[in-house]
Amino acid sequence: MNVDVLTTREVALEPRSSALLFIDVQNFSCRRAGGEFKDVPDPEIAGEYGYYFDRLSTLAIPNMQRLQTAFRTAKIEVLYTTIESLTKDGRDRSLDYKITGFNVPKGSWDGKVIDEIAPGEDEIVLAKSSSSVFVSTHIDYLLRNLGVRQLVLAGVLTDQCVESAVRDACDLGYLVTLVPDACATISEERHQNALRAIKGYCRQVKTDALIAEIEKRS
Secondary structure: OOHHHOOOOOOOOOHHHEEEEEEOOEHHHHOOOOOOOOOOOHHHHHHOOHHHHHHHHHHHHHHHHHHHHHHHHOOOEEEEEEEOOOOOOOOOOOHHHHHHOOOOOOOOHHHOEOHHHOOOOOOEEEEEOOOOHHHHOOHHHHHHHOOOOEEEEEEEOHHHHHHHHHHHHHHOOOEEEEEEEEEEOOOHHHHHHHHHHOHHHOEEOOHHHHHHHHHHHO
């Protein structure tokens, strides 16, 4: 694939130059007992966050599991990023995370990828302390070493860390594929707004279609 002559982002994945990245699918942000939600009263969880947890359990996580299986079968790299400080007290966090109050201590349960898509023993997990994984980790260096030119993204939140990664990956020269039904955020409105906002930075392909694509090309 000669990326220098491309005139569209609608390019099917080449397994040898592709990777799947799960963003922040961890205990901190995907569990009721996680640090982001443990102090939130039950009525607020049921109200403000009901849609989010329902989407995670019934749609996004099952689709992430299917993607993970399909990409592993096709021998395509699977990577993970989690919100996690490099220190226990979080002194290395971004100013934004300090203001927000996010501190996932180094090595904590909150910083672990959820069991449903637990990383394999030889899969890469990157701790980040910023919204975009491209700001606070060396993922760009790693992807280039792996020969990755096409990056598939899934995870949470669609309109925050996922959207940031889409924009930065695009600007750094990757062909980005977002899997909308393997992402989640706090409301359907926010999810759809984000998809519209980043439409010009990535192609958007649902789980079924993407799995069929890589099976055909593997």
